[in-house]
Amino acid sequence: MRRSMKLAAVLTAGILTLAACGGDSDSDADDNGGGDAPKSDVKVGMAYDVGGRGDQSFNDSAAAGLDQAVEEFGIDSQESEAEDGEAETAREERLRTFADAGYNPVIAVGFAYAASVGKVAAEYPEVNFAIIDDESLADVPNVASLVFSEEQGSFLVGAAAALKSKSGTVGFIGGVETPLIQKFEAGYKAGAEAAKPGIKVESTYLTQIPDFSGFADPAKGKTAAQGMFDNGADVVYHAAGGSGGGVFEAAAEAKAMAIGVDSDQYNTADPSVQDVIITSMLKNVNVAVHEYLAGVVDGDVPAGVTRYDLEADGVGYSTSGGQVDDIAEQLDGYKQQIIDGEIEVPTTP
Amino acid sequence: MTNARVIRFLLGLAAPVLALVAAFAITSLVLVVAGDPAGDVWSTILSWPEERNLANIIKNATVLYLSGLAVAFGFRMNLFNIGVDGQYRVAAFTAAVVAGEAWLPGYLNTAFAIVCAMAVGAMWAGIAGVLRATRGVSEVISTIMLNAIATGLVAYLLRKVAVREAGSNDIGTKQIPEGSRIPNISIGEGPTSEIYGFIVIAALAGLLFWFVLNKTRFGFDLRATGQSTTAAVASGISVKKMTIVAMLISGGVAGLVGLPILFGSAYAYGSTFQSGLGFAGIAIALLGRNNPIGIAIGALLFAFLDEQSNPLQILVGVSPDIVAITQGVIVLTVVVSYELVRRYGIRLEQREVARVLADQPATPQKEVSA
Numbered sequence: 001m002r003r004s005m006k007l008a009a010v011l012t013a014g015i016l017t018l019a020a021c022g023g024d025s026d027s028d029a030d031d032n033g034g035g036d037a038p039k040s041d042v043k044v045g046m047a048y049d050v051g052g053r054g055d056q057s058f059n060d061s062a063a064a065g066l067d068q069a070v071e072e073f074g075i076d077s078q079e080s081e082a083e084d085g086e087a088e089t090a091r092e093e094r095l096r097t098f099a100d101a102g103y104n105p106v107i108a109v110g111f112a113y114a115a116s117v118g119k120v121a122a123e124y125p126e127v128n129f130a131i132i133d134d135e136s137l138a139d140v141p142n143v144a145s146l147v148f149s150e151e152q153g154s155f156l157v158g159a160a161a162a163l164k165s166k167s168g169t170v171g172f173i174g175g176v177e178t179p180l181i182q183k184f185e186a187g188y189k190a191g192a193e194a195a196k197p198g199i200k201v202e203s204t205y206l207t208q209i210p211d212f213s214g215f216a217d218p219a220k221g222k223t224a225a226q227g228m229f230d231n232g233a234d235v236v237y238h239a240a241g242g243s244g245g246g247v248f249e250a251a252a253e254a255k256a257m258a259i260g261v262d263s264d265q266y267n268t269a270d271p272s273v274q275d276v277i278i279t280s281m282l283k284n285v286n287v288a289v290h291e292y293l294a295g296v297v298d299g300d301v302p303a304g305v306t307r308y309d310l311e312a313d314g315v316g317y318s319t320s321g322g323q324v325d326d327i328a329e330q331l332d333g334y335k336q337q338i339i340d341g342e343i344e345v346p347t348t349p
Numbered sequence: 350m351t352n353a354r355v356i357r358f359l360l361g362l363a364a365p366v367l368a369l370v371a372a373f374a375i376t377s378l379v380l381v382v383a384g385d386p387a388g389d390v391w392s393t394i395l396s397w398p399e400e401r402n403l404a405n406i407i408k409n410a411t412v413l414y415l416s417g418l419a420v421a422f423g424f425r426m427n428l429f430n431i432g433v434d435g436q437y438r439v440a441a442f443t444a445a446v447v448a449g450e451a452w453l454p455g456y457l458n459t460a461f462a463i464v465c466a467m468a469v470g471a472m473w474a475g476i477a478g479v480l481r482a483t484r485g486v487s488e489v490i491s492t493i494m495l496n497a498i499a500t501g502l503v504a505y506l507l508r509k510v511a512v513r514e515a516g517s518n519d520i521g522t523k524q525i526p527e528g529s530r531i532p533n534i535s536i537g538e539g540p541t542s543e544i545y546g547f548i549v550i551a552a553l554a555g556l557l558f559w560f561v562l563n564k565t566r567f568g569f570d571l572r573a574t575g576q577s578t579t580a581a582v583a584s585g586i587s588v589k590k591m592t593i594v595a596m597l598i599s600g601g602v603a604g605l606v607g608l609p610i611l612f613g614s615a616y617a618y619g620s621t622f623q624s625g626l627g628f629a630g631i632a633i634a635l636l637g638r639n640n641p642i643g644i645a646i647g648a649l650l651f652a653f654l655d656e657q658s659n660p661l662q663i664l665v666g667v668s669p670d671i672v673a674i675t676q677g678v679i680v681l682t683v684v685v686s687y688e689l690v691r692r693y694g695i696r697l698e699q700r701e702v703a704r705v706l707a708d709q710p711a712t713p714q715k716e717v718s719a
Contacts (some may be wrong), residue, residue, distance in 0.1 A: 041358040045379035045663065048393035080662040083669065085625030087412075088614060089405040090659055096401075097660040112621045123541070145516070177504065178620055208504030210438070210624035305516075 033315045034180065038074035040297055042105075045078055045098030047091075049110030050212055052081030057215060057241030057271045058285050061262055062109045062132060073297045078103060082112070091116040099124045105296050107289065108132070111180060117143060124282050128301050132285060133180060135305045142301045146288040150180070151187030151345045152338050153281040153315030156331050157259045160317065161235040162199050162281050164257060171228035172203035173221060173247055173252025175214040175240035180347075181205070184239035184261070184281070186349040194247065194343070202228055203349070205242055215241035222246030229254035237261070237281070248273035252336070257323075266320035266331025278323040284308060311339045356697070359666075364690040368682040372608040376675045380667070389665045393656040394557035394672070401541035402656050407661030410645075411548045411609050411625075416556055416630025417648055421639040424487075425562060426595040427575040432474060432492025433603040434627025435499030438545040440470035441607025442503045442522070445618035446510060448611070459612065463550075467604040472689035473499065474600020475593065482589040488596065496627075507618070509550075521619025531612040547609035554602060571595060603627065632680045638687070651676060 035294040046066055053063040059081070068078050078101075080094050093117055098106045105128040108117050114134040121129045123145050128142050161170040174181040176247050189201045204224050206214030214220060221243030225236050229250060238247040238261035244260060251258035252273045260266065260280030269277060288308055295302045308314020317324070317331060324331065337343045373391075380387040388622055398406060416433055423430035430436075444466035451458050477495060480486040511520035533543035562568035574581040574591045581588055606626055607618075615622060638641030658672035 036664050078663050078666075087405075087611070087623050087655075089408060090619070090655065093402070093405065093656070093659045094663070097663050101663060103663075114517055114519055116620070133518055136514050136519075138516060147516075171525060177508075178518065179513060180519055208500055209507075209620045210622065211500050 004328070007059065038072070040073045040075045042073070042075040042208065042293075042297055043077070043094075043103045044069075044075055044296070045101075045103030045106040046080070047094050047106065047108045047113060048079065048081040049112055050082045050084050051216060051241070053079060056245070057124075058132075058262055058283065059109055061283070061285035062107070062181065062289050064263075066107075066284035066293070068286065068290050069293035069297075070122065073293065075079055075293065075297065085210065088116065092120055095120040096123070099127045104128055105130055105225075105292075105301070107284075107292070112346070128296065128303075130289075130302075130343040132288065138305045141303060144292060145305045146285075146292060147305060147307055147309035148283050148285075148288075149307065149309035149313055149345075150281075150283055150315060151347050152310045153283060153317060154184045154187030154193035154239075155194070155338065155343070155345045156310075156317045156334055157237055157279055157281045158188035158193075158201075159334050160324050160327060160331055161237055161257075161259060162190070162192040162193075162195035163330060164278060164324070165196070165199070165235050166231075167232050167234045168196075169200040169202065169231065169233040171225070171236035172201060173224050173228070173236060173238040173240055173243075174203070174205040175243055176207050176209060176212050177205040178209060181239050182349055183347045184237075186346045188237055189349060190345055191334070195330070196246075202231065202233055204228070206240055210263060213264045214243060216282075217243050218246035218249070220246065224251045225250035225258070226254070229256050235259065235278070239281075245269070245273075248276055251276040260318075264318040264320050266318060277321065279321075280318040282318055284314050284316075311337055357694075359688050360694050360697075365683065367686040367690070368679060369441055371682040371686065372675055372679040375678045376671065380671065385667045385671070386665060390661060390667055393661055393665055394654065396657070398653070398656065399488045400537040401539075404467055404536055404542045404544050405629065406649065406652045406656045407536070407544040407548070408609070408613070408652075409655060410648040411545050411659075412606060412626060413633055413648035413651055414551050414584075414645055415554060415602060415606045415609070415627055415631035416626045417637055417644040418554055418630075418641065419599050419606065419636040420627075420630045421637065421641075421644055422558065422562075422602060423595060423599040424573050424593065424634055424639045425626040426571050426596055427597070428478075428592065429489050430474060430492055430596065430599045430603070431479075431631065432477060432495045433599070433606065433630050434629070435492070435496035436470040436473045436600045437606035437627055438624065439473050439499045440466040440604035441611055441622065442507065442618045443609055444604075444608060445467040445522040448525040448529055448669055449617065451526045451529065455528045458526070459531060462529075463605070463608060466608060467601040470604025471597040474596045474603060477595040478596025478600075481590045481596070488579065507620075519619050519621055521617040521622075525612065525616045525618065529612075530616060531609075533613055543672075545609040545613040547613055550605070551609070554605060555645065558602075559641045567594075604631070616645070621676035632676065635680055638685050650679070693701050 019091045048059045049303050051059050065233055066077055090335055091113055095106055107130045109132050111134040113131055117129050117131045120136050121140050125142055129145040132146045135147045137143045138145055172185050174185055185203050192201050194197050204221045221240055225247040228236050235257040236247055238244040239261045248269055257278045260277050262283045266274055266281045268278045292302055377387045380390055419433045422428055446460040447465045448458055448462035453461050477488045477491040480491050481488045510522055512523055513520050531546040533548055535543050568588045574586055574588055578588055633644055633647040636647035654672045654676055658669040659671045661667045
C-alpha cells in the first residue's frame with residue numbers, strides 16, 4: 001500500500017508538472033470591441049500542433065498570420081492545440097468540434113493532421129479546410145494545402161554559413177528527425193557545398209519520433225551546439241523551434257555565429273544573443289495563413305496546393321542586423337539561380 | 350451475516366466514490382483559482398457523449414485497458430514495469446512490419462503479426478526481468494532506460510523500412526492489406542460510430558488475466574511472491590524464475606497495446622502513431638486496483654475524460670490540460686481513499702469483535718487473556 005501511495009504521488013506530481021508546462025492559453029485574439037473596426041462573418045478555427053501558440057516556432061508563425069487577419073478583416077477566431085501523444089481520434093474530434101460549432105474555414109497546423117483532415121473533410125463537404133506542411137490531400141476539393149520549399153531557403157543560409165565560416169566547418173541542428181526537418185538539412189548542406197566546395201557540415205538531431213521534445217528543449221539545443229563549436233564549427237543553423245534559444249546561447253558563449261529559423265529571429269531572440277544571429281531562414285507560415293484567410297474573406301476560397309517557395313517569397317533569408325550584407329549579392333545570385341531552375345535543391349540529405 | 354456483507358459492499362463502493370468527489374472538488378478549486386468558468390467546464394465534461402464520442406471513448410478505453418493490464422500484471426508480483434511504453438511501441442512496429450509484408454494470407458497474417466508483437470514485447474520486458482533476476486538491477490531503472498532505447502531503435506528502423514506517401518511529411522510502414530485488418534464493430538450509424546473489433550481480444554485478455562492470477566497454481570505463486578519474497582522462498586518458489594516469467598507476461602500483454610489502433614484504424618506504424626500509452630496504463634492500473642474489472646472502469650473513465658475535454662478549448666476557452674490535473678488527482682485520491690476506507694473498515698471490525706467479546710460470559714475471556 002505504501003508503495004502504491006508513493007507511486008501515485010510521483011505520478012500525480014509528474015502529471016501536474018506536465019499540465020503546468022502546457023499552461024493555459026485562453027487567447028481570444030479577437031474582440032476588437034471598437035465600433036469602426038472591420039467586421040466579417042467569417043469564423044475561423046485554428047487547430048495547432050503540439051506546443052500551440054507561444055512555441056516560438058511554426059505554430060507561433062501561424063498564429064501571427066491569424067492575428068494579422070483578425071485585425072485586418074475583423075473575422076472571428078477560436079484556437080485549440082494538440083496534446084502530446086494524443087490519439088488520432090482526438091485530432092479528428094478537434095476538427096469536427098470546430099466544424100459542428102460553425103467554424104469555417106478550419107486551419108490545421110502541421111503534417112500530423114493530414115489523416116484527420118482527410119477523414120473529416122469528407123464528412124463535412126461544406127466546410128473548408130487548410131493544412132500546413134502537407135500536400136497529400138491535393139485532390140480533395142475542400143482542402144487547401146499550404147506547403148513550403150524549406151530546402152530552398154535553407155540552401156541560401158547554407159551558402160551564407162559557408163561564406164561566413166572561417167574554420168571550414170559548419171553545423172546543422174534539427175529538432176526531431178522527421179522528413180520535414182531533413183528537408184532543411186538537405187538544403188543547408190547543398191548550399192554550403194555550393195558556396196564552398198569541400199566544406200565540412202556536421203549535423204545532428206536532438207530527439208527521435210515519437211519524442212517531440214527536441215522542438216522545445218533549449219538545454220538540449222545548447223549541449224548539441226556546444227559540441228559542434230568544440231569540434232571546430234563556427235556557424236550553426238538550427239531547425240529546432242524552441243530549442244533554438246539554447247543554440248544561440250552556446251554561440252554567444254563560444255563567440256561563434258548562429259542562424260535562426262522560421263521567423264526573423266534577430267528580432268525575436270533575447271537581446272543578449274542578438275549579435276550572434278547572422279541571418280534566419282524565413283518560412284513565412286504567417287504569410288500563407290494570412291493569404292489563405294484573405295481569400296476566404298473575399299469569397300474566393302483557395303483550394304489545391306499552394307507552394308510557398310523562393311519565387312513566391314514564401315521562404316527566404318533575413319537581413320536584420322546587417323551581418324550578411326557583404327555577401328548579399330552572392331546569396332541573391334543563388335536565389336535567382338534556384339528560381340530559374342538552374343540549381344535544383346535536394347529535399348533529402 | 351448479510352449485514353456484514355452489506356457493510357463490506359458499501360465500504361468497497363465508498364472508496365471510489367470518495368475519490369471521485371474529492372477529485373471533482375480539487376479540480377473545481379483549481380478552476381476557480383485560475384479564474385475559469387468551473388460550471389461550464391463540468392457541464393461540457395459531464396454531458397452525455399454523442400454516439401461518435403461514445404465510440405471514441407470505447408476505442409481509446411480498449412487501448413488503455415490493455416496497457417493497464419500489462420502494468421497490473423507486474424504490480425501483482427510487486428514489479429513496477431514502467432517500460433510498457435517502450436514495449437508496446439517496439440511490438441506495434443514489429444506487428445506493422447510483419448503484417449505489412451503480408452507473408453501469410455488474410456487472418457493468418459493478422460494472427461502471426463499479433464504473436465510476433467507479443468513475443469517482441471515479452472522479449473523487450475524480459476531484458477529487464479533477466480537483469481533483475483540475475484544482477485539485481487531495479488526494473489524501474491532498466492525499463493525506463495529500455496524506453497529510451499526503444500524510441501531510438503524504432504525511429505532508426507522506421508526510417509529503414511519507411512514508405513512515404515507523395516506530398517506527405519509523414520513516414521510509415523507499409524499499409525496492412527485489407528484482408529488482414531480487423532473489422533470494426535458498429536454501435537450506431539456511419540463509420541464514426543464504430544469501435545475496434547480488437548475489443549474482443551482485450552476482453553479475453555482480461556478474462557485470462559483473472560483466471561491465471563486467481564485460479565491457477567502459477568497465479569498463486571506469483572501473488573505470494575509479490576506479497577512476501579521470503580515467504581515465497583520458504584515455500585519453495587523460485588523467485589528468480591517468477592520475476593522473469595512475470596516480466597515476460599507483462600511485456601507480452603504490453604505487446605498488444607498498440608494493436609487495436611494498428612489493425613483497426615491506422616493500418617501502419619508511422620510518425621503520428623499514438624505514444625505515451627504505457628504511462629497512462631500505470632495510472633489506470635493503480636486506479637483499477639490491479640483488478641481486471643477495476644482496470645476496465647479506470648480505462649473507461651480516463652478515455653471518457655480525454656474525449657470530453659477535447660472540445661473544452663473550442664467551446665469554453667479553457668485548456669484541456671485541466672483534465673490532466675483531474676486524472677492525476679483521481680489517481681491520488683483513489684489511493685488515499687482506499688487507505689482511509691481500509692483503516693475505517695479495520696476499526697469497524699475491531700469494534701465489532703470487541704462488542705462480541707464483551708457480550709460473552711466472563712470465563713472464556715479470562716482464559717484468552719491468561
